[in-house]
Amino acid sequence: MKYLLIFLVVLVIFVLSVTLGAHNDQVVAFNYLIAQGEYRLSTLLATLFAAGFILGWVICGLFYVRVRLGLVRAERKIRRLEQQAVPTEPESLAPSATPKE
DSSP: OOHHHHHHHHHHHHHHHHHHHHOOOOEEEOOSOEEEEEEEHHHHHHHHHHHHHHHHHHHHHHHHHHHHHHHHHHHHHHHHHHHHHHOOOTTSSSSOSSOOO
8 A cells, every 4th residue: 555655656756857848849969978869858868767766776685685685694593593403402401210319
């Protein structure tokens, strides 16, 4: 439910930005490392917003996968250590069949 609300908020922000930008037909020159292009301001803003959003999710996803893999490794190590630490009953604590006199 929480993720659905977050998705809806982001979707509303994106739709508002596209709607507000659609009324702005101004053409701007956009210089990037390789070349230069002239784009409508609304198209440029929507494209850069989408690219930033996707890049942010990819980076967060990579960190999430890294943390999950660390958790799996830690749980596996805990299980292995618990299996090694299972106490066997020592002979001194075992009940003897013959009473001592």
